[in-house]
Amino acid sequence: MRMLTEGAAVPAPRPPGDDRRPRAGAPVRDHRDANERRMARVGWIYTMPSLVVIAAVTIFPILFSVVLSFARVRITYEGFSVEALTLRNYLALLNSGDWYYAIAFTVGYTVVTVAVELVLGTLAALILERLAGARGWLMALLLIPWSMITVVSAQLWSYMYNSSYGVITWVLEAVLGLESAPLILGRPLPAITAMMVADIWKTTPFVAIIVLAGLVMLPRDVYEAAEVDGASSWTMFWRVTLPQLRATIAVALLFRVLQAFGVFDLPFVLTGGGPGVATQSLAVMGYKVLFQDLNIGPGAAIATSTGLLVGGACLLCLKAFRSQIGREELS
Amino acid sequence: MTRSRPRGRRRVFTLVNLGALLLALGTAAPLYWLVANALKPGAEIGRVPPTAWPEDATLDNFEDAFVGAGFGTYIGNSLLISLSATVVVVGLSTFSGYALARLPMRGRGPIMVALLMISVYPAIAVLTPLYLAERQLGLLNSHLGLIIPYVAFNLPFAIWIMRNYMLSVPRGLEDAARVDGATPTRTVLWIILPQVRPGLFTVGVFTFTATWTEFLMALTINSQDAYRTIPVGMALFGTVYEVPYGTIFAAAVSVTAPIAILVLVFRRFVVSGLTAGAVKG
Numbered sequence: 195m196r197m198l199t200e201g202a203a204v205p206a207p208r209p210p211g212d213d214r215r216p217r218a219g220a221p222v223r224d225h226r227d228a229n230e231r232r233m234a235r236v237g238w239i240y241t242m243p244s245l246v247v248i249a250a251v252t253i254f255p256i257l258f259s260v261v262l263s264f265a266r267v268r269i270t271y272e273g274f275s276v277e278a279l280t281l282r283n284y285l286a287l288l289n290s291g292d293w294y295y296a297i298a299f300t301v302g303y304t305v306v307t308v309a310v311e312l313v314l315g316t317l318a319a320l321i322l323e324r325l326a327g328a329r330g331w332l333m334a335l336l337l338i339p340w341s342m343i344t345v346v347s348a349q350l351w352s353y354m355y356n357s358s359y360g361v362i363t364w365v366l367e368a369v370l371g372l373e374s375a376p377l378i379l380g381r382p383l384p385a386i387t388a389m390m391v392a393d394i395w396k397t398t399p400f401v402a403i404i405v406l407a408g409l410v411m412l413p414r415d416v417y418e419a420a421e422v423d424g425a426s427s428w429t430m431f432w433r434v435t436l437p438q439l440r441a442t443i444a445v446a447l448l449f450r451v452l453q454a455f456g457v458f459d460l461p462f463v464l465t466g467g468g469p470g471v472a473t474q475s476l477a478v479m480g481y482k483v484l485f486q487d488l489n490i491g492p493g494a495a496i497a498t499s500t501g502l503l504v505g506g507a508c509l510l511c512l513k514a515f516r517s518q519i520g521r522e523e524l525s
Numbered sequence: 526m527t528r529s530r531p532r533g534r535r536r537v538f539t540l541v542n543l544g545a546l547l548l549a550l551g552t553a554a555p556l557y558w559l560v561a562n563a564l565k566p567g568a569e570i571g572r573v574p575p576t577a578w579p580e581d582a583t584l585d586n587f588e589d590a591f592v593g594a595g596f597g598t599y600i601g602n603s604l605l606i607s608l609s610a611t612v613v614v615v616g617l618s619t620f621s622g623y624a625l626a627r628l629p630m631r632g633r634g635p636i637m638v639a640l641l642m643i644s645v646y647p648a649i650a651v652l653t654p655l656y657l658a659e660r661q662l663g664l665l666n667s668h669l670g671l672i673i674p675y676v677a678f679n680l681p682f683a684i685w686i687m688r689n690y691m692l693s694v695p696r697g698l699e700d701a702a703r704v705d706g707a708t709p710t711r712t713v714l715w716i717i718l719p720q721v722r723p724g725l726f727t728v729g730v731f732t733f734t735a736t737w738t739e740f741l742m743a744l745t746i747n748s749q750d751a752y753r754t755i756p757v758g759m760a761l762f763g764t765v766y767e768v769p770y771g772t773i774f775a776a777a778v779s780v781t782a783p784i785a786i787l788v789l790v791f792r793r794f795v796v797s798g799l800t801a802g803a804v805k806g
Binding site: 234238244248255318324334343352353368462480504 | 621623
């Protein structure tokens with residue numbers, strides 16, 4: 195609590211002219227000369243305000259959330275009280291079918307949408323790269339869904355999927371002659387598919403733009419060499435382009451996976467997690483338990499388990515993170 | 526070899542054009558539907574089969590959104606919160622990014638990895654303590670109550686981007702400034718800052734977009750009508766039984782159009798900024 199108060203009370207002033215303040219705990223070693231030590235101190239003074247705000251509002255709550263997940267919490271008018279420490283929250287989770295389903299749904303949703311977005315995004319990037327005149331306009335068009343508020347696009351898709359007057363329902367029913375179309379959001383599998391389509395529409399441009407940036411930076415001479423060797427454009431893509439794009443695609447993959455794992459806005463507005471719990475992601479489940487049922491302890495357990503899953507994924511990707519830093523340091 | 530190349534090229538070109546056309550249509554169709562239905566009167570929005578373009582085009586929905594539903598308040602809240610958070614983030618990340626790129630601090634590597642991990646940590650895992658703390662401090666349902674977490678959550682990525690831009694500034698400039706006796710702060714403000722203007726722009730665009738679209742925190746922290754941001758207002762329009770799509774779409778067009786126009790006008794600048802930031806970050 196205290197840490198957050200401090201972080202909040204200091205509304206993160208910009209630190210101009212701060213360099214004459216006393217030392218801020220810079221690590222000092224003898225073999226570094228005086229100027230270097232002075233500059234390191236300045237560095238910490240520049241960095242401290244940011245680090246304090248970040249620690250107060252993210253790191254401290256993350257740790258406190260872990261504590262809450264082991265607690266029985268009661269919300270009162272004055273605030274809240276931690277009544278007892280217990281393992282019950284986690285035991286309840288382990289016995290909850292909804293929790294396993296939410297994990298399976300979130301993982302499955304992440305895998306499918308990210309895979310489709312990577313393939314489509316790469317295709318779109320290849321198209322954009324070969325497009326001469328219209329590239330700027332097409333990119334501007336692609337940026338619109340990306341910059342749109344997710345809630346807005348979710349409302350738009352919910353209207354298009356509407357069972358009585360949605361345009362997609364009408365197309366499936368009247369144009370394609372499907373009998374069972376009318377309840378897109380009312381049955382589990384169609385609802386999940388519908389949600390994925392909406393996500394893919396909105397996020398493919400992000401992947402396309404990142405991959406395009408990688409494509410543009412590829413050295414030309416490799417292509418010329420391959421062309422001289424008589425490689426077809428198909429071989430060229432698989433043997434020359436794709437291997438060189440690996441780092442770029444890895445970055446796109448990493449960001450998309452971690453974003454998709456916290457998916458909340460789209461299911462919350464489009465389906466409310468329904469029908470039943472068919473589209474209930476971990477974040478939606480956590481939100482419902484925490485803020486609709488006000489079950490702080492169990493909710494914190496869901497939140498913490500989500501965090502652990504993401505943290506585990508991050509650790510797996512740590513090498514990629516490190517190499518990202520390494521690459522930048524070289525440049 | 527030389528004979529097969531032009532033929533291959535020509536075929537690729539038509540495929541590319543076809544692909545581009547599909548891409549444009551797929552992206553534009555839902556957007557068209559949004560605009561078209563914002564202009565339709567209530568009865569036409571619910572008509573089956575749907576009308577391809579508004580037959581009774583009207584601006585009633587816009588009047589409903591701004592006069593009846595008080596959508597202007599939400600826009601005001603969003604503007605205030607997003608702009609404040611963006612200004613603070615740009616300011617803080619400039620100095621931190623410079624320090625982490627150039628100053629000889631120990632532990633820069635671990636700090637950068639930690640920042641990257643925090644920037645992708647799911648918000649739901651932080652929300653309960655944040656909510657309880659703000660409740661205790663009386664910050665729920667206030668502008669500051671959202672500005673503070675928005676700053677904290679967008680800083681890590683912003684610092685990353687700024688650091689990467691700082692790395693590309695030639696070192697000679699700073700050395701010259703130091704020889705001239707400039708203090709580090711003066712050096713950052715007068716020498717470095719003009720060099721990383723695209724970086725400032727990228728951080729600004731990223732932070733503004735992220736805070737402008739953020740939903741989960743805004744929904745939990747500022748649920749009271751007077752403090753709702755656009756996404757929250759948009760999600761909570763209507764009731765369980767009736768969703769006033771016309772009003773929602775009119776509001777949606779009103780908040781999407783300005784950004785879309787900005788993107789169109791500055792597209793070259795925005796795209797290069799976004800790609801630089803995204804690839805490096």
